[in-house]
Amino acid sequence: MTFIIDERYIYHEFPKPMNADAGKWIIVIGLGLVLTGLLIYFFHDKLHWIGRLPGDIRIERENFRFYFPITTMILLSILLTLLLRLINRLFH
Numbered sequence: 120m121t122f123i124i125d126e127r128y129i130y131h132e133f134p135k136p137m138n139a140d141a142g143k144w145i146i147v148i149g150l151g152l153v154l155t156g157l158l159i160y161f162f163h164d165k166l167h168w169i170g171r172l173p174g175d176i177r178i179e180r181e182n183f184r185f186y187f188p189i190t191t192m193i194l195l196s197i198l199l200t201l202l203l204r205l206i207n208r209l210f211h
Contacts, residue, residue, distance in 0.1 A: 140210075147206055 159166070174190030 143210060151202075 170186075170188045170191050172188070172190040172194065176185070176187040176189060178185040
């Protein structure tokens, strides 16, 4: 919503930071964390491949370790994007 007080200045009304949508997203994020925790708790022995996908960079030396799970991060990013789009469609 835009309103004009003076011809030289245009003021915008900003949305309030906490509203019903923010509450819904906090609930969804909380449920997602609980589900992720339950999956890790019950299936930790079956999820050993996470972080060890082809394309994950691992360099180990005598006094040095460098680990960059780029493939795992890309896969998780795609999955989270699809999940959030699905949730967004359900709420709108």
